[in-house]
Amino acid sequence: MNLNYRTLSWRLALICVVTVVSQVAAVSQVEILGANADLVPLVAASVGLIVGALPGAIFGFAIGMLLDFALVETVGVASLILLAIGYASGRLRELRDPQGAIVPLIVGVAATAAAQIGFSLLTVLLGQTVPLGLSLLWELLGTVAFNAAIAIPVYLVIRRCLLDALPEDPRRRRRRAYTTGGLSPLSRS
Amino acid sequence: MYDRTIRRRRLTLAALVACSLLLLTVYFGESNDGALHNVQRGVFSVFAPIQEGASTVLKPARDLFGWFGDTIDAKGRLSELEGSNQQLRARAIAGSEALRVNAQLQSLLNLDNAGGLAAAKPVTARVIGRSPTVWYSTVTINQGSDSGIKNGNPVINGDGLVGQVSTVSGNASIVTLLSDGELAVPARVSASGAQGVAETGAGGPDDLRLKFIARRYRVDPGAAVVTAGTLSTAPGLESLYPPGIPIGAVTRVVDPGTDAQKIYLRTYADLQRLEIVQVLTAPINGNRR
Numbered sequence: 511m512n513l514n515y516r517t518l519s520w521r522l523a524l525i526c527v528v529t530v531v532s533q534v535a536a537v538s539q540v541e542i543l544g545a546n547a548d549l550v551p552l553v554a555a556s557v558g559l560i561v562g563a564l565p566g567a568i569f570g571f572a573i574g575m576l577l578d579f580a581l582v583e584t585v586g587v588a589s590l591i592l593l594a595i596g597y598a599s600g601r602l603r604e605l606r607d608p609q610g611a612i613v614p615l616i617v618g619v620a621a622t623a624a625a626q627i628g629f630s631l632l633t634v635l636l637g638q639t640v641p642l643g644l645s646l647l648w649e650l651l652g653t654v655a656f657n658a659a660i661a662i663p664v665y666l667v668i669r670r671c672l673l674d675a676l677p678e679d680p681r682r683r684r685r686r687a688y689t690t691g692g693l694s695p696l697s698r699s
Numbered sequence: 700m701y702d703r704t705i706r707r708r709r710l711t712l713a714a715l716v717a718c719s720l721l722l723l724t725v726y727f728g729e730s731n732d733g734a735l736h737n738v739q740r741g742v743f744s745v746f747a748p749i750q751e752g753a754s755t756v757l758k759p760a761r762d763l764f765g766w767f768g769d770t771i772d773a774k775g776r777l778s779e780l781e782g783s784n785q786q787l788r789a790r791a792i793a794g795s796e797a798l799r800v801n802a803q804l805q806s807l808l809n810l811d812n813a814g815g816l817a818a819a820k821p822v823t824a825r826v827i828g829r830s831p832t833v834w835y836s837t838v839t840i841n842q843g844s845d846s847g848i849k850n851g852n853p854v855i856n857g858d859g860l861v862g863q864v865s866t867v868s869g870n871a872s873i874v875t876l877l878s879d880g881e882l883a884v885p886a887r888v889s890a891s892g893a894q895g896v897a898e899t900g901a902g903g904p905d906d907l908r909l910k911f912i913a914r915r916y917r918v919d920p921g922a923a924v925v926t927a928g929t930l931s932t933a934p935g936l937e938s939l940y941p942p943g944i945p946i947g948a949v950t951r952v953v954d955p956g957t958d959a960q961k962i963y964l965r966t967y968a969d970l971q972r973l974e975i976v977q978v979l980t981a982p983i984n985g986n987r988r
Binding site for chain 1: 708711712715716718719720721722723724726727735738739740742743746749750751753754757760761764765767768771772
């Protein structure tokens with residue numbers, strides 16, 4: 511069990527760093543039609559879907575924190591939003607255990623939209639200048655569209671990275687979890 | 700066990716949210732030299748080389764995806780530039796059109812000034828129609844009797860004589876061109892003063908003949924031919940054309956120095972490309988020299 515926890519923690523940390531570095535160094539710089547993809551909410555949602563609510567929340571907090579530090583932005587904003595995304599997607603997995611192939615796509619789109627709206631709202635609430643307008647809306651919709659396109663591949667990569675470190679192989683689970691009170695796979699180990 | 704796990708999860712979640720809000724509050728509350736800002740700068744300075752290295756390593760992938768983006772952007776830009784190009788082309792055409800008309804008006808003005816035609820009350824008109832035959836023997840202009848134009852008025856452009864008005868209505872007129880077989884213009888060779896009549900030859904619409912030149916006059920190719928004006932001193936026999944309006948240049952002479960000599964000339968005015976013309980509505984001194 512300890513080995514699994516340690517392995518999982520290392521892998522999650524590695525995913526966290528690689529995601530932030532890739533996002534800042536490459537993905538953010540590839541702009542198509544005035545918008546670009548945002549890996550961070552996708553990865554946070556995927557981790558939540560795969561490992562559960564609490565690890566998802568911790569991962570979201572950590573990746574948000576790293577993002578805020580790496581981009582020298584207001585510390586706490588990204589971590590607050592991404593921990594909510596990681597927790598919510600983890601709870602979805604624990605409560606509903608959706609099995610459909612397009613679940614990562616739907617969750618990824620919802621996570622991206624929530625992240626975009628959350629960042630915009632928090633930025634406005636913090637009194638920072640936001641270029642509100644159609645161009646911003648276009649950018650947000652463009653990011654959601656790009657993330658929709660890459661949501662499933664990102665989910666599959668994250669799952670491949672984490673699967674053998676999990677105590678229980680989700681591929682072998684066929685029984686639906688309880689509709690309330692379900693826990694992350696880590697709690698069963 | 701289950702309750703403890705739930706409680707632990709809720710506590711952890713609450714702690715994370717509280718931590719985020721605390722960091723947010725502290726970060727906003729402190730100055731740029733505050734502890735959290737310093738930590739952030741420290742993390743950033745550690746992270747920057749990694750970021751730089753990653754940026755270098757990921758450049759090919761970035762360029763690849765960027766190429767797709769650039770291609771899509773370029774397509775959008777292409778259609779945008781095509782629209783802009785069309786607008787600019789339309790403006791350029793309008794500009795060159797205006798330049799050409801300006802040049803024609805300027806040459807008309809020069810001809811008026813040089814030939815003393817300002818006193819002939821010139822009326823400037825635009826060619827609005829052209830006979831569809833290959834001979835281009837008549838054109839329609841947008842000025843008529845309302846502007847003082849009468850039948851028989853000579854018509855010029857910046858290069859020289861074009862023809863004469865043959866039909867007049869209130870606001871338009873038909874001009875019979877020099878190339879029409881019906882028209883004959885008293886002319887003289889500018890250098891020698893030899894007088895004759897210019898009319899269309901058999902060669903083509905641009906190939907005028909200068910007839911009735913006495914054989915004692917030697918006419919060389921290149922000689923300028925102008926309108927002769929009124930030659931007769933008798934009243935009632937005035938020429939329709941003021942003297943000295945350029946008609947054309949001699950192109951060739953067949954059997955020179957004989958009674959049968961044939962002198963061909965080409966009009967100065969390009970009769971196939973007429974746009975702006977002037978109608979001389981009043982004779983000057985009976986069109987005598």
